[in-house]
Amino acid sequence: MSADPAAAEVVSVRLVVNGTPVEAVVPARLLLSDFLRHQLGLTGTHVGCEHGVCGACTVILDGRAVRSCLLLAAQCEGSEIETIEGLTASGRAVGVQQAFSRNHGLQCGFCTPGFIVSAVEIIEDPASAGMSTGELRERLAGNLCRCTGYAGIILAVKQVIAARHESEAYEPQGRAAWS
Amino acid sequence: MRSPFACARIKSIDVSAAEDMPGVAAVVTSATLGFDRSLPVMRDHAGLKNPASPQILAGTMVRYSGEPVAMVLAENRYLAEDALEVIVVDYEELPAVIDASSAEAGAAGTVHEWMTDNLAGSFTQRTGNLDVAFAAAPRLVTFSCSIERGSAQALEARGIAAVPEADGVRVWASTQRPRGIRILLADYLSLPLDAVHLHVPDIGGSFGSKAYLYAEDLLITMAAVRYQRPVRWTEDRAENFLATYPEHVQVFEVEVGAEPDGRLIALRVRLLHDLGAYSPYGFAVCQNTADHVVGPYGIPNVEFSCRAVYTNKIPSAPYRGAGRPQGVFVIERAMDALARALGMDPAEVRRRNLIAPDAMPHDTGLDTPAGRLVYDSGDYRQCLDIALRESDYDGWRARQRELRAGGKLVGVGLANYIECSITRPHEAARVALRPDGTFRVGVGVSAQGQGHETVFAQLAADALGVPTTAVMVAGAAEEIVDTVGTYASRSTIMAGNAVVGAATALRGSLEATAASIAGIDPRYVFAVADGIVPGDVGTDVLRWRDLYSAAVELGLALEAEHVFRSGAWHVSNGAHVAVVEIEPVTGQVRFLRYVVAHDAGRVLNQQIVEGQVLGGIAQGVAGTLLEELAYDESGQLLTGNFMDYLLPTSAEVPEVAIYHLETPSPHNPLGVKGAGEGGILPTYAAVLSAVEDAIGTPLSRVPMTAARIASAIRRMAPTQVPALENAGSQ
Numbered sequence: 035m036s037a038d039p040a041a042a043e044v045v046s047v048r049l050v051v052n053g054t055p056v057e058a059v060v061p062a063r064l065l066l067s068d069f070l071r072h073q074l075g076l077t078g079t080h081v082g083c084e085h086g087v088c089g090a091c092t093v094i095l096d097g098r099a100v101r102s103c104l105l106l107a108a109q110c111e112g113s114e115i116e117t118i119e120g121l122t123a124s125g126r127a128v129g130v131q132q133a134f135s136r137n138h139g140l141q142c143g144f145c146t147p148g149f150i151v152s153a154v155e156i157i158e159d160p161a162s163a164g165m166s167t168g169e170l171r172e173r174l175a176g177n178l179c180r181c182t183g184y185a186g187i188i189l190a191v192k193q194v195i196a197a198r199h200e201s202e203a204y205e206p207q208g209r210a211a212w213s
Numbered sequence: 214m215r216s217p218f219a220c221a222r223i224k225s226i227d228v229s230a231a232e233d234m235p236g237v238a239a240v241v242t243s244a245t246l247g248f249d250r251s252l253p254v255m256r257d258h259a260g261l262k263n264p265a266s267p268q269i270l271a272g273t274m275v276r277y278s279g280e281p282v283a284m285v286l287a288e289n290r291y292l293a294e295d296a297l298e299v300i301v302v303d304y305e306e307l308p309a310v311i312d313a314s315s316a317e318a319g320a321a322g323t324v325h326e327w328m329t330d331n332l333a334g335s336f337t338q339r340t341g342n343l344d345v346a347f348a349a350a351p352r353l354v355t356f357s358c359s360i361e362r363g364s365a366q367a368l369e370a371r372g373i374a375a376v377p378e379a380d381g382v383r384v385w386a387s388t389q390r391p392r393g394i395r396i397l398l399a400d401y402l403s404l405p406l407d408a409v410h411l412h413v414p415d416i417g418g419s420f421g422s423k424a425y426l427y428a429e430d431l432l433i434t435m436a437a438v439r440y441q442r443p444v445r446w447t448e449d450r451a452e453n454f455l456a457t458y459p460e461h462v463q464v465f466e467v468e469v470g471a472e473p474d475g476r477l478i479a480l481r482v483r484l485l486h487d488l489g490a491y492s493p494y495g496f497a498v499c500q501n502t503a504d505h506v507v508g509p510y511g512i513p514n515v516e517f518s519c520r521a522v523y524t525n526k527i528p529s530a531p532y533r534g535a536g537r538p539q540g541v542f543v544i545e546r547a548m549d550a551l552a553r554a555l556g557m558d559p560a561e562v563r564r565r566n567l568i569a570p571d572a573m574p575h576d577t578g579l580d581t582p583a584g585r586l587v588y589d590s591g592d593y594r595q596c597l598d599i600a601l602r603e604s605d606y607d608g609w610r611a612r613q614r615e616l617r618a619g620g621k622l623v624g625v626g627l628a629n630y631i632e633c634s635i636t637r638p639h640e641a642a643r644v645a646l647r648p649d650g651t652f653r654v655g656v657g658v659s660a661q662g663q664g665h666e667t668v669f670a671q672l673a674a675d676a677l678g679v680p681t682t683a684v685m686v687a688g689a690a691e692e693i694v695d696t697v698g699t700y701a702s703r704s705t706i707m708a709g710n711a712v713v714g715a716a717t718a719l720r721g722s723l724e725a726t727a728a729s730i731a732g733i734d735p736r737y738v739f740a741v742a743d744g745i746v747p748g749d750v751g752t753d754v755l756r757w758r759d760l761y762s763a764a765v766e767l768g769l770a771l772e773a774e775h776v777f778r779s780g781a782w783h784v785s786n787g788a789h790v791a792v793v794e795i796e797p798v799t800g801q802v803r804f805l806r807y808v809v810a811h812d813a814g815r816v817l818n819q820q821i822v823e824g825q826v827l828g829g830i831a832q833g834v835a836g837t838l839l840e841e842l843a844y845d846e847s848g849q850l851l852t853g854n855f856m857d858y859l860l861p862t863s864a865e866v867p868e869v870a871i872y873h874l875e876t877p878s879p880h881n882p883l884g885v886k887g888a889g890e891g892g893i894l895p896t897y898a899a900v901l902s903a904v905e906d907a908i909g910t911p912l913s914r915v916p917m918t919a920a921r922i923a924s925a926i927r928r929m930a931p932t933q934v935p936a937l938e939n940a941g942s943q
């Protein structure tokens with residue numbers, strides 16, 4: 035056999051996924067996206083390009099939105115990960131999800147989980163209050179949608195930002211790690 | 214494993230090391246494939262003299278970079294990719310034929326060794342007398358142009374899973390043509406149709422790219438049957454660029470004969486069409502180009518001729534619009550060229566040629582393989598006027614002069630279009646009452662994000678008189694009624710009218726059932742939201758749930774099916790106006806305004822129609838300015854990832870204002886027309902028109918990237934740049 039011996043290398047990782055501690059022995063080369071989808075069955079994280087451009091695989095890693103296709107599962111030792119499933123279960127994404135539905139912010143829906151995760155990070159950013167449409171378009175440019183032309187997505191996120199910042203009772207949720 | 218060469222002879226393939234790799238179950242090559250056949254070719258065009266069918270796995274020759282050569286079946290993708298690395302193929306690389314012009318000239322050799330040249334076929338469509346018309350035309354304009362549209366790039370790439378069963382195989386496929394694929398799988402595998410169970414789950418976009426029976430579909434299903442194990446394949450993006458068929462370049466030579474007032478007398482278009490290495494879709498794309506090249510204009514003398522050639526590139530297939538944007542591109546380029554030659558406003562030249570609403574239906578005089586091309590209805594002038602007014606066209610023309618005097622390159626572009634849906638031959642729907650008193654709608658057309666579930670539920674609910682929440686639309690493969698499929702903006706026209714027919718029939722039979730239960734004349738029953746009232750107002754409602762039980766007991770019908778048939782041309786239309794500003798050094802294009810006036814007949818769901826238009830515009834804008842399948846001289850794709858092949862992001866697409874006009878089609882009860890492709894059709898023409906207006910020099914190709922725009926600006930004399938007046942004459 036001429037296989038690269040590194041192919042067979044395994045490592046053990048401990049991390050927290052959607053609030054639940056996870057311990058696993060994984061191939062050292064296993065992508066985080068494949069780990070989430072194929073080992074944990076969290077198939078809401080979609081894989082669109084596997085080179086970090088399309089953003090469909092976006093998850094929250096220790097408070098920051100990141101691309102799970104550009105990380106190895108082994109790199110996430112000791113980390114906390116929130117996937118679209120976790121954000122949905124906790125209700126943290128519900129406002130964005132409803133706004134996407136209301137504004138036809140999705141057609142095929144493949145890019146939607148990644149957009150929702152990115153949008154959650156944006157709306158929880160206190161700086162989003164004064165964001166112009168142009169700035170929001172730039173901020174969301176890390177996620178690709180091939181169906182909608184983005185109009186419904188931009189409108190949805192703008193509505194959620196407006197609703198959050200109009201509310202005086204607004205309290206930021208989650209870890210404020212964007213600064 | 215895919216060919217690394219665009220053209221090579223395979224001298225040997227050694228898979229023994231791969232077969233010994235950990236986790237590898239089998240390796241399949243053409244020698245062990247067990248099929249003598251190749252993939253299907255659409256042969257419904259008389260002009261396609263030399264069809265070429267894609268190979269399932271290449272055995273002796275590879276004809277494009279990316280052509281499948283071997284398949285590894287392993288426990289997971291990581292192990293399969295390890296095994297691919299140790300397959301040894303001895304290739305003898307041969308000179309490749311890459312661009313269409315050299316393919317046509319033939320000096321570079323032939324793509325197919327059984328052919329003496331690269332000509333797959335040709336055809337001509339004409340009306341009137343071109344020679345007489347051109348001889349008499351007071352003004353003549355000639356130009357050439359080319360357009361390459363890139364690839365669909367559905368965000369979810371393709372995938373298929375197959376599980377063997379006692380009597381056959383169960384397949385989950387990302388296809389937009391479930392029934393066609395199922396029939397082909399059964400045929401290739403020599404299984405009875407009933408032994409192939411096909412499921413189509415939610416699909417992440419298609420845009421035409423998922424309608425074909427690709428090699429992978431057949432290979433995976435075959436492997437599940439042969440090895441009696443579940444087999445799955447998921448295409449990754451790198452593979453998608455090499456394996457999922459895009460559209461290739463079309464090169465045009467155009468001659469226009471006109472009156473001095475701008476009215477077109479004659480149009481002659483010669484198309485050189487690049488098919489890539491095979492002809493899976495026959496002439497589907499270039500025939501659409503032919504059918505859209507006259508556009509919304511009344512032109513008495515038209516000749517369109519096409520020569521289609523093979524090149525050593527991935528085969529082409531329809532991508533949203535499927536040849537239609539190219540037809541629109543040509544006629545709109547012609548309008549701009551004529552306006553320049555006559556020193557007229559481009560909007561005015563167009564207005565003078567638009568078909569008048571009282572001239573509908575309009576017979577183009579063109580005989581196509583689908584019959585005489587006749588436009589059914591539409592008010593093309595009003596559409597253009599709305600777009601001009603809402604975009605403040607005249608205002609921008611005036612401001613443009615000041616802005617240019619201040620050194621800003623601002624341009625206004627416009628394009629009209631028609632969109633012909635391909636309806637023929639039929640589509641069916643079935644509507645059934647369920648035990649819980651809700652209704653189930655079954656259709657054969659599958660959806661990949663177009664919102665079929667919403668629209669069909671809406672239509673059935675309206676016909677039944679129930680809320681949309683009482684209607685569930687079943688996925689295409691769960692309920693296979695007689696179907697042709699989702700393409701060419703036909704689903705709402707065909708399946709939509711079938712749903713209404715089936716729901717109306719079901720309502721009639723349920724009312725008859727209620728009448729017979731109540732023992733009264735059926736004319737005195739009527740349906741309400743929660744059931745049927747058998748008799749006068751005030752009579753107790755016979756609830757749908759109870760009606761179900763009663764009908765079961767009486768053995769009466771609980772479902773109805775309807776087949777809607779049509780071969781008529783359903784012709785949508787519209788006008789786009791784009792206003793752009795160009796950064797003179799980098800050539801970056803920024804949109805200042807984008808307005809659409811759109812007529813797709815009756816609008817059933819405005820949000821969905823607008824979603825289709827906006828999505829099409831985003832693809833068209835990027836197809837004009839960003840997306841390019843660039844090949845090097847040896848046929849290697851240079852833009853095979855999202856860093857080089859640039860999809861539009863939210864930062865690049867314009868904010869679009871949409872205005873609807875609703876001219877119902879006379880050819881179907883709902884009065885609907887196609888809306889799935891209208892957004893993309895005129896975008897290439899409108900955006901290129903705006904760019905060339907901004908820089909004041911004619912441009913002839915798409916994609917027109919920022920680098921090309923910048924170099925066009927640099928080539929111009931410095932005095933030309935700020936002077937708008939120079940844009941009107943060459």
